[in-house]
Amino acid sequence: MIVILLSCLIVYAAKPASTSCPLEITPNFVLVPFGGSISAVCKSLSSQSKGMGWESPVGAKGLVKGVSNLTLQIDSLQRWYVDPICFVNLNGSQCTKDLPVTVYKMPDNVSISLESHVGPLSEEQLFSVRCEVNQIAPIHHVSLELLNGNKRVDKIWFNDTDVKEPVSKLIRFLLLSKREYNGAQFHCEARIDLGPLGRLPETSSEPLELIVHYAPTFSQPTNETLTLQVGSQMSLDCSASGNPQPEYSWKTPYTSKVLTETQSVFNSSFKHPGTYECTAANSQGTITKRFTVTQAPRPRRTLALVLGLFVGLAVVLCILGYFFVTPQGTYSCKKQSYTPGSATSDPI
Template sequence: MARLQHRARKPMLRRLLDCILKICQTCGALKPSDPAHSIAADRSGDGEVTSWFFIVAGLLACGGTGNAASCPVVMNPPAVVVEYNGNITVSCWLLAEDAIGMGWESTAGGTGLMKNIDKVTLQIKSVVDWALSPRCYVKMADGSQCDVVLPVTVYKSMHSVSLHMFQSSPMLEDNHYSVRCEITSVAPARNLTVYLHKGNKLLQAEPILESNPRPVHKVSVMNVAVDRNDDGAQIWCEAKLTFPQVGLYLPAVRSGSQRLSVEYPPTFIHPENETLEVAARSKLHLNCTAEGKPPPDYTWRDLQSGQNLNEKGSTLAPSFHLQGTYSCTASNIHGIRTKYFTIRETAGNHPTMLVVIIVITIIVVRALLGSGLAICIFCQRRGHFQPTPSGIV
């Protein structure tokens, strides 16, 4: 009796396995050359156990729907992502022996009940239903009926992406500002992610939460921090529709760019105070160049006399100088910065200067004495030399 029951189960098992093999070939999980094909012809007891293993593995490999455990069908493909007005073709395979028939129930492409078949195909040439939800159903011999819903996602790429800044006036460094990215006519928004870029740097990525499957208009508000290095940088956003469950990643749609204008207080290129040792009467050049936006104004002051100097630029090169401290102030509407220069004369250079003066004096005296002596000798020879009294005239 056991042998008869075993033989009765064999045709159904082979048919079920053949069905799974066909489906897995279609979805790419199994190739005709794979060893599983030889299992289908195995008629031993061990072959039956192994065949059941491959049936379960085949169902998992083809990714059947979650309801397939309670309803004996499997779909290929198990889920569909289609562009609006696009077409789809989906096969539903029957895995039961005691079924009267099967069919597709759908707002488009429905087949009605079809008897004595083990596969029914849904074909829709133009998908225009945003909430399309086809069902593959099976009517069993006992009058019961079950169905499995085919997950369908209908998408439409966004019409446009635009960027708007809430700040109309120039930005100030170390502050945060709001940026609005607008995406028009996109579906489904739940698969949308918005990205904010500053130059080549990604600042933020924000997924959109939306349950409506139809095209919608979405706004994403994000914050951006700026500093002086961002002045002149380009800021822009982009939006992407992605469907990782089927490996579909649509090209990003990018907004136009906007140029950031960031203002900041002055900062000296060389911020530290300076002490300069210079030789007397040597050239002097003081530099307190600062970076700022708007460009800073400069004020120089002699702290010894307490007076402002006439120089209005970033450098000071006086024709003469005294020992002491000078201040340079750089200022704009956002801040004031001051730097100090202390000047000291180098004492070691004074003897050298004195020697130079003495040498020059000796040369001049000798030249004058030599000229006077020659004139006297010349006058004596001519007889015109007359001594002049040294008294008061």
């Protein structure tokens, strides 16, 4: 028994190690849609080839002697699992080489919807977006992406590596609503990405437009101090952004009533400096803004003009007094010089 075992070991040790199989398949991999065709050529690189063949559940070819290449032809592939194997018979041995085949199917459709929600969203509200892809294969090469316009929001990959038939998948993306989402168009996008084999065109859902309600915010600083120039007019801008569109109300220093305005700009005449208060409100919140209006001092030029007029008038009065006021304090257009106490006579 020991002698027999030693003999076997000696024979095995004397046999040279097998080299790689001298077969070349073109193409070396196949990406094919379900129902598509396959054509591949297996070529023997050995001069000792005695015959070749293809093992396959579809399009198989038995041993063909005296050839150095053999074509596998499948006109309509109706199987999801197919692994063709090319074989060659050499002198006393046989070697094989696999042809990797990936069968794919584009999805029937991709859909998007809000889950368990009807109507507008509120700012800072959690909500769920459903993305569903129907009948796609192979699922372990599929990515499902949620996009806001062209901007990626989230992305997932499926890892069902043992499934090759078409399947449907539903993914829920949990998001927090923002005011920037108001009017935004979200969509889901499914893609088959086969790495070195290539990427297939994406399939997108119809867009889902979001409506987000949010409280008003002012476009200008919260409070403003303004100076009303003499003879000029002024408008107070209380513009605020919000959804729904804000409604405005005003409190003024010259009336105790609240003035309701549909516009954000207050154009009433400013007869009274003081504090004007604007309120912008909608269903989501209320904000208030104050305008402090002060009266500008009169320009120095105007004051100088008034003072000049008074000074000029005083000078004129002094001149008139010098020439036309008598010593007795009376006014006369024929004022003459005289000596107090002396008599005067008129000519005869």
